[in-house]
Structures are given as C-alpha cells and as structure tokens.
Amino acid sequence: MDDPYPQHRPNAGVVMFNADGLVWLGRRADVNGPHIWQFPQGGMDKGEDAETAALREAYEETGARSEQLELLGEIDHWITYDFPSDIPERADQKGKNWKGQKQRWFAFRYTGQDSDFDLTAVPPQEFSEWRWETLANVPPLIIDWKRHVYEEVVESFSAFAR
Numbered sequence: 001m002d003d004p005y006p007q008h009r010p011n012a013g014v015v016m017f018n019a020d021g022l023v024w025l026g027r028r029a030d031v032n033g034p035h036i037w038q039f040p041q042g043g044m045d046k047g048e049d050a051e052t053a054a055l056r057e058a059y060e061e062t063g064a065r066s067e068q069l070e071l072l073g074e075i076d077h078w079i080t081y082d083f084p085s086d087i088p089e090r091a092d093q094k095g096k097n098w099k100g101q102k103q104r105w106f107a108f109r110y111t112g113q114d115s116d117f118d119l120t121a122v123p124p125q126e127f128s129e130w131r132w133e134t135l136a137n138v139p140p141l142i143i144d145w146k147r148h149v150y151e152e153v154v155e156s157f158s159a160f161a162r
Helices: 050-062 147-161
Strands: 008-017 023-028 041-043 069-074 079-082 100-110 127-133
Touching (some): 008 147, 050 100, 050 127, 069 147, 079 147, 100 147
Parallel strands (some): 008 100
Antiparallel strands (some): 008 023, 008 041, 023 127, 069 100, 079 100
C-alpha cells in the first residue's frame, strides 16, 4: 500500500494511564512558556513497528520499562501534523526535509511505581518534570499546531480514563 504521507516523519506516541485513570504528562525540557507539556513520543527507527517504537520511546523518555506497560488500545491509522514554517529544524532532522510528523498512538496501563520513572534514563533528556493529569484536561496544555492530534487521542482513549 502506498504511503499517503511520504513527507511526514513516522512517529509513535504513548499515553500511560495509572490505576486511577490519570495520564502521564511531561514538561518539555528544551522550551519555556505556555503549552510545554506533552505525552512521550518519538521517531520510529527504520524497520521498527509502531508498538515497538512506542515502548522504546516510553523507556527513553520516562524510564518506564515494557514489563510495566500493559497495552490497552491503539489508534490504527496515522494522525498527522505539519511543522510551522517558523520552527527551526532540529539537529536530529537536518537534511530530512520532513513536512511534519505522522503518528501512531498507543494507550498503556502503567503498573510500576511513580518512583520508577527516570527522566534521565536515556540522554538527551526530553522532559524536565512530569505529573499525572486528567485526560480531558490535556489538549489545552499542548502547543496549538499539535493540539488537534491530542484532541483525537483524547477522544479515542477516553474509555481508559474511566
């Protein structure tokens, strides 16, 4: 099947729910100002399937190990966003000419302890702090050009928040 988004970088996103139905939310370490919170997410390596990428990203960005994550559900299609023209190209994407990102999202139940999270598990550190949040409260915390993605994620995973 042809890729409908060949100019978008493949990416996996992670929504971790605790036993109370709250979601893990991280404050980006590399930016300041409003709308600096997000879920763990990151690029898929060549030949890597989306769920494997999601588990890898969860570990790299939060320290959550795969044995602490139970799959609840996934969004089985790409959700895309374009990078704004005024956003500088990141060092890890130089020369790739990505128009934006195409994301596959996964919901997991986190079964570990809060003390197991390690934001420095794999450098460079993505998040400076984290908190548990109500899923429905997340979209307004997200930068505007990614917000529609989070609105779809919230709608798709709301049953896990109950």
